[in-house]
Amino acid sequence: MNTKIYKTLFAGVVAVSLTACNDSFLEVENPTGEPLEEYYMTDEHLSEACTSAYAPLHWPDWDGTAYNDLTCDAEIMGDDFWVGGSSISDNQHWHKLFNFEGDGNNTLGTLWGDFYSGIKRCNDVIKYCSWGGGNEKNRTSYEMQARLLRVYYYNILWHYYGNVPFYLENLSEPYTAPQITADEIYAQLLPELEAIIASNVLPMRWDAANEGRVSQAMAYMLYAEMVMYQNDAARYPTALTYMKQIIGDSNYSLNPDFKDLFSENGEMCSESIFEITYDDDNAQRDWGTPLHAGGTVFPTLCSPNGWAGGEGWDSGNDGWGFLPMRLEAYNMYADNDKRRDVTCWDVRGYTYTERYQDTHIWHGKYRPQSANNQDCPTSKNLNYNNNKRIYRYAETLLNAAELLLQTGGSATEATGYVNEVRTRAGLANLSSVTIDDVLNERHLEFCGEGKRYFDLVRAEGISGATEKATLKLVPDTYGYRTNTWSASKKHIPLSQSELDADPTLVQNNY
Template sequence: MKKIKIYAGLLLAASVAFSGCSDDFLEVTPPTSNPIEEYFTTRDHVYEALISAYDPLHWPDWAMSQYNPINIMSDIMADDIWPGGASRTDNQYWHLMMNFEANPENCMTGLWTCEYSGVKRCNDVIKYIGWAGDNIGDEEKASWMAQTRVLRAYYYCNLWKFWGNIPFFMENLEFPYLAEQIPADEVYNNIIAELEDVINQNVLPMKWEDTASEDNVGKVSQAMAYMLYAEMVMYQNDSERYGKALSYMQEIINSQQYDLLPSYADIFEESGEWGMESIFEINYKDDNAVRSWGSPLVAGGTVLPRLISPSEWASNAGDDSGVTNGWGFCPVRLETFQRYAEGDQRRDVTCFDANAHGTYEHRYQDTGYFLGKYIAKSENNKDQAADGDLNFNNNLRVYRYAETLLNAAELLVRTGGDAGLAKTYLNRVHNRSGLTDQVDATIDNIIAERQLEFVGEGKRYWDLVRTDKATTTLVPDSYGYRTNTWSESKKYLPIPQAEIDAAQGTLTQNNY
């Protein structure tokens, strides 16, 4: 299900070249010759700006000449997948991140730019809504403001988790376009207060439904805001807010508007997109998609399946998996496959056994297993109209109801709440996998269940860091791939050197 219409005329209205908050990055030109103050006074034009604020969600997989799929960039630092590729120099900064030796000259710059592009566009919408005055009804205006503020919090959340101490601005900058860098804890305090304000207004629906006049599925919902809030509170270990985060999780549960899909495999099929388990996804499409290497920011599909699928692929005779060729990045670790119990249906969905289905080129760090959740299938880019590599239609699952249940279980344990209810929530997820045993609700068991449930979904690394398990889990391996141990100084990545240089002495490098 592909929802939220994209208005291509405005999607590239803002330059995305960001160096130290440069003026190119902040300048917006409307897609007409009208002055910007006149253009953004109508309802339709402000709505275009709102849709354009969603668009940077789609960019990180390939933008600014880098592959930065947001689910992969944290998972390569954890213990479920390898970076892979042709060699250690293929997407070298991935391998440096995996070994905790990232450096500011060769690091993840694309995601930094994408997320600040999102922040900038959100700030624009908030400004333009004021310009439109009575041309937008009060109810619609409140909804648009709430969506925009939650989106901005989401972009800042990603910047905060990866870099911590970041330039922070809630209104777009004027010359000389330099934002104050604030400490990670202050970033958190600002974003969480913003989220609390939006949530308390209660103007967003728990779940969007399409109407006869408008496609709504895909917009930020109250449930998405709750999930973002819980993610931040739990990562910060903000015990004073655990109770509030728990109440939000239980509000989602008690709303009965979401549920687990009966089959784990169905979650990652096209038919499972925006299903009853989905709280928030990033939409991609192949239908007449024109995203290309020359126009990577144009709305369309994603390159993620091509990246993570076996290279030089040839299916066995009679194989019905539908898998097509990839580039051999992100092989799933052998230990990940072995971690699943016999009968756990998540194993074969998560770990595509390439040797059982065909032949392929065994590239660096090969294990024979690839991330089945987003594996490249020929049916998923067959309707694209530009470049097949960039236009797979696999939506990226950001928040699922399974995580709501596991968040609630963990928060109940951490707050000394109903142990039986925590166990019920945990085992709803555990037993959906096909396993019939009952698991006690302890922090260790919940974190272990999260690992099995969310491989390749960008959750594991943050779980290890926030639970103080990173220093004992992210250690040298027996293969010689990871030779360094994670330490607290590795929590925040180096800020790209180009940003340091452009900031005229106003940015302090992280002590990585």
């Protein structure tokens, strides 16, 4: 599978609808007319189905209906960025969620359809593999990739919506599934994830020809993320064991220079555990074809408008002014912290068209550069080749440090893991670390990567943590955020269109 460019997503595998549980989007139409049981009996066709299951990873930034890039979605609910845009009504759902006043008409509605489509495709792959076609080793790999992707898709729905419909086999009319609670979703997913890990089918790291596939190490990171977000102390020792397995694997290490980590050369480096891949070469994505293979619109979303040129970004490009960085986020970095000038694109010396909440400091990790969309044959602002980093080895180290402290393990070992991250950043070592130290290091290391909001929420259940949502996600002195986060805000509202389509669904108490 070519995972840098999904050149030939198998268009006939599934008819996609953005409504998850009420339409015929679960029906399969055979592209050749022959029975499905015959078509999916070869490695080639099973590989096509597996490739199709990866496709929805690319959709949220713009799926033809809404801009819901997962990094924007998470960061606008945190404390490091403003929403921005042309005005408070531009992508109003982000502004409403930023102020913790979302509703069924102002929520991340399209994520539902994107990721239930992904779940449907994964279920198809699993079914096709059960028919016994193709090479057994390859077939087993396709099945495990689909099962792991399915957990990942549910994990995103679980993080954002909490209480969602759950099924492991595709539905028949009337295409509805029982909506279960967030705790029940977790209780269903963790045994499935544990079984995938125990199978040991997937490699710790794929070779270069297969970059972008989910791996055993990715499963370990997903496990730790879910267990830590759930504050599931009983599973902390297992999660720690998985982190140490990655640490002990020679395939993974910190990229020596943080400056290079988010460049094109830094993609799929030794630090990369899982990335969503994008490319501008031969991009098919355009305004009329948002789900086709190609690049990402995220650098366009989170950059200044009316740019006259400079900083490696030519004047022929343009940004839409979302996600300006708060000055407080820039100032949290020490002057000698090498992460600051990578994370924060400081253009306070430049003149351009200022938009709402503009600070002249922008998202540096995914900032636009002309070299990153120069080969695009379609609309360049939709097709930057910046891969989306999901799990990095730095997070493995900080997860291990936190889990050691949570389980009464070696504080010296935990400190060593944190100091590895700090050393690369050019900072002095700490003599010992606390939970707050780890959370603070996560804040500095992963700023702008969509993790901060969820760290603050899960910290509500961590004894001794002062970096909590109720303390950090509060009204600001600028008058932009006027509400305070509360426990009822953990799960965002379900879309009104989904409630209308399935009367059995119950809205979250937001």
